[in-house]
Every structure is written in C-alpha cells, then in structure tokens.
Amino acid sequence: MIRELERLIDEADRVLDGKIHRTPLDYSATFSRMGRCSAYLKLENMQKTGSFKVRGALFKITRNIEVARAKGVVAASSGNHAQGVAYSSSVMGVRATIVMPEVTPPFKVNATKSYGANVVLHGRVYDESYARALEISEQTGAMLVHPFNDLEVMAGQGTIGLEILRQLPEVEEVVVPIGGGGLISGIATALKSKKRGARVIGVEPKGDPKYRVSREKGEIVKIDPMPSLADGVITKSVGDLTFEIMNEVVDDVVTVDEDSIARAIYLLMERTKLVVEGAGALPLAALLEGRVGGNEKKTVLVLSGGNIDLTTLYRIILRGLSAEGRIAEIGVILKDFPGELKRALEVISNNRGNILEIKHDRLGINIPPGYAKAELIVELPSSDLEQKIKDELRAMGFQIIQ
Structure with missing residues (x-):
C-alpha cells in the first residue's frame, strides 16, 4: 500500500500544479526561541478554501x-x-x-x-x-469523496510533504495534526520516500487521543472524544487504511491540552499575524509544551487550516490578553451613594487603565443594603498594574471581589 501511495503522491504533485497554492514555508525566530529549534511554519491556512483539504x-x-x-x-x-x-x-x-x-x-x-x-x-x-x-x-x-480513508485523498494531502522537501531539503522533523489520519499519512509517506531520516510526529488533543490509544493497543480503538478547540480533528477513530500507513511511517504521536491550543492560536495572531484554527495550531501547541523541537532541530509545523469561528477567536484573544495581564477583570463593592463609583474609576484612570466594559449592580440579592457592586473589564498597559490598582482601591476602603 505504501508503494502505491508514493506513486499516487508523485502523480498528484503533477496534477495539482497550478490548481492549488504552493503555500509558503516561513521561518519563525519567535517560535524558534520558544522551542529551542529552527521552527518553520507550513502555511496551509493560506491554501484555497482556508485549509489543506x-x-x-x-x-x-x-x-x-x-x-x-x-x-x-x-x-x-x-x-x-x-x-x-x-x-x-x-x-x-x-x-x-x-x-x-x-x-x-x-x-x-x-x-x-x-x-x-x-x-x-x-x-x-x-x-x-x-x-x-x-x-x-x-x-x-x-x-x-471520503475525508481521509482514501488513497487518492491521502495522495493529494501528501503533496505538502514534497513541497516541504523542496522548500527545506535539510528538514529534520515535521509535526502534523492527526484527525482521521489522511493528512499525516500522505505527508509522512512523501517525506519517507525521499528522505528516510526525517522524523514525522503526529499531534492530537488530549481529549481525543484515538490514534495514540490505537497505536498502543495495536488495533483501531473507537473513543468518545471530549469537546476541543481543535474541532477539525475530532473523530471517534482513525481509518483502517490510515491506521496501517501511520503505523509504518509516523515516528511518534503526542497529545496536547486545551490551554496550549488556545495559547498557540493567540501567539500565532500576536507574533506572526496569522489566523489559524484549533486543529491547525496543534503542532505549535506541541512545541510550546516541549513535546517536539529542541536540540536546534530544523522543525516544520504544519498549520493545516485557518477556518475558525470569529466568536471563538474573540474569546481566545480575551483569554490571551488576560493571561498576559493586558486585560483584567476587577470586581469592587462600594457604598451606594453619589461619587463612589467615580472615585474607583479615577484610580483606574490614574494608572492608565482603559475601561472596556462596566456593569453596575445595586439590586443583586448578595449585595449588602447600602452598597453596590461594580464589575469592570480593564485594558492595562503593563501586567503589574492590576495588582497596583487593587491595592490602591483597598487602601481607599473599597472591597475587592476575588
């Protein structure tokens, strides 16, 4: 089966020439430092329709x-x-x-x-x-047209592997998301056919480790996956064809947690100005967790797609800004009479905070009589200011809600 897939990949490379984007392979100094390697991004999020599919x-x-x-x-x-x-x-x-x-x-x-x-x-x-x-x-x-368990479909995806070899002949490691297994089967087969020493590592969300579990047990195992930001790779099992091929050409498989996926999406926007979906961010999540890269290896991260819901993207941005201390949620209990809210807001203003959202509640059942509650979302110029603002509010007699 591997020999047939190799032949089909070479054919697909000729057939697809001029019909798809030969997507860029960009070096990232930022992620190279984070991963202690030479990190390159294969930008399939810039492919037609926004993904490798x-x-x-x-x-x-x-x-x-x-x-x-x-x-x-x-x-x-x-x-x-x-x-x-x-x-x-x-x-x-x-x-x-x-x-x-x-x-x-x-x-x-x-x-x-x-x-x-x-x-x-x-x-x-x-x-x-x-x-x-x-x-x-x-x-x-x-x-x-099956999404992954089809040799011709795998062959089309495998053209990514040939492109990587042309763009970076000295590649040592390629990191690929695993859903049903079609993408990594094609890429790994293409790479191994031309450069046996290149390692191919698959990445799955921790809540959907169908290939890792199947690989360990030596047979296809169906699992009940947990919801994930990487919804594009969520399946109950890999295919029978992809399972056989992956077992032969994939060197290892790792899993990553949801926080790492969210951070990877955020960092790709923040540092490289790329919009990447959760599934596409899995390879970078693995790099951030130290599961791949290291030893100054030339490591390619396949960013498989960029089709992400804008509401999800908004939440990830807020979460990332909060983690970096650039957005803070501050809750304050204050006396319910004129001027008290103004006094609290002046503390934020004096510390160069910008209020993005405010909710003022005087009628909540858990608010003591004669008091009100203010819930604030504040944009801050530096991460150390959140604690400074809270300390100043306490010094003025305000109660901070933890």
Whole structure:
C-alpha cells in the first residue's frame, strides 16, 4: 500500500500544479526561541478554501473526472472537507452534494453553499451525516469523496510533504495534526520516500487521543472524544487504511491540552499575524509544551487550516490578553451613594487603565443594603498594574471581589 501511495503522491504533485497554492514555508525566530529549534511554519491556512483539504478533494475528483461529471460527487463533513469538495467540484464542473449535521453553524453551511454545492442537513453528528452520504452514493451512483480513508485523498494531502522537501531539503522533523489520519499519512509517506531520516510526529488533543490509544493497543480503538478547540480533528477513530500507513511511517504521536491550543492560536495572531484554527495550531501547541523541537532541530509545523469561528477567536484573544495581564477583570463593592463609583474609576484612570466594559449592580440579592457592586473589564498597559490598582482601591476602603 505504501508503494502505491508514493506513486499516487508523485502523480498528484503533477496534477495539482497550478490548481492549488504552493503555500509558503516561513521561518519563525519567535517560535524558534520558544522551542529551542529552527521552527518553520507550513502555511496551509493560506491554501484555497482556508485549509489543506482542497488538495485531496481536487486530486480525487480530477483523477475520476468522467465518473464525477456523469454522476456527481457526495461527501459528508461539517467543516473544511465540505468546502474543499465544494470548491473542487465547482472548478471541475461537477455537481456536489454535501451532507452536514443539522447542528452545523450557519457560517459553515453558507461557506459551502457559496461554492455551488447542494447542502443536505441530516443527523445530529458526523456518523449520521456520513451514513446519509453513503445512501445518496448508493442511490444515485455519485462518487463518494471520503475525508481521509482514501488513497487518492491521502495522495493529494501528501503533496505538502514534497513541497516541504523542496522548500527545506535539510528538514529534520515535521509535526502534523492527526484527525482521521489522511493528512499525516500522505505527508509522512512523501517525506519517507525521499528522505528516510526525517522524523514525522503526529499531534492530537488530549481529549481525543484515538490514534495514540490505537497505536498502543495495536488495533483501531473507537473513543468518545471530549469537546476541543481543535474541532477539525475530532473523530471517534482513525481509518483502517490510515491506521496501517501511520503505523509504518509516523515516528511518534503526542497529545496536547486545551490551554496550549488556545495559547498557540493567540501567539500565532500576536507574533506572526496569522489566523489559524484549533486543529491547525496543534503542532505549535506541541512545541510550546516541549513535546517536539529542541536540540536546534530544523522543525516544520504544519498549520493545516485557518477556518475558525470569529466568536471563538474573540474569546481566545480575551483569554490571551488576560493571561498576559493586558486585560483584567476587577470586581469592587462600594457604598451606594453619589461619587463612589467615580472615585474607583479615577484610580483606574490614574494608572492608565482603559475601561472596556462596566456593569453596575445595586439590586443583586448578595449585595449588602447600602452598597453596590461594580464589575469592570480593564485594558492595562503593563501586567503589574492590576495588582497596583487593587491595592490602591483597598487602601481607599473599597472591597475587592476575588
């Protein structure tokens, strides 16, 4: 199977030339210092449709174009695979039906429709949507485009590995997110076919370690995953094809926690001005935890996609600013008479704090009679000012809510 996949990757590299972006491989001095290595970012968040998925979908459809044009294609997905198949179908003149869970956020549904696909909302979870996609394929003859457990799809994703070798021939380590396993199977196969000494490390969220557990047990294990910021890699299990390939070409797999994923997303925005989704940030999260990199190795982090919900992004930004002490939440109990709130706000102003949000409550059941509560979100120029402001408020007789 590995030899066949190697051949398909070389074919995909030729077929996709000029049809996809050959995405940049950028050196990051910041992350090199953090990871004690030479860190490079493979920017698949800048790929068409915002993720690597278009590579596999476009190669699959192009290679089977006669069937695809005659019968159409069908896929099940709630995210990047949906958009990859929809876009690829539109540029190849193919009818596409995408089955998405009924709970899929509207922005994802609309993005998929914008590429001309027929969207069918069915089921509460991916497994139910996939079952419906199989039914449609059997009833209509439409070609099923699986998100990962397909050699042609893996081959398309594997072109990333060939690009990395061209851009950084001396690469020593490549770190890749693991969902169903298609991306890392393709990349690792491409790398190992040309440079056996390069190590490939997979990364999973701690709440969804399906490949790590399966690898340890020597068989595919289905798990019940926990919710994660890296929702793009959340599956109950890897595929049978990807499991066999990963066992042969992937050197190790590590898991990372949610705080590290959030910090990675935040740092990519703050330091490199890149918007990366949770799944795409997994390799950097592993670097931040010290699970990869080190020893001045030339380490490539594959940032697999950039399609992140703006509400989620907003929360991560606030969380990151809070962790750095640049935004503080300050709660104050004050006497309920004119001028008291003004006195408290002057303390913040005198310390160059900028109030982003204020909630003034006089009627709460837990507030003593004759008092009010003020809850403030404050932007601060430096991290040491939060404690200074609280100390000054206490010195003036205000009670600080911890």
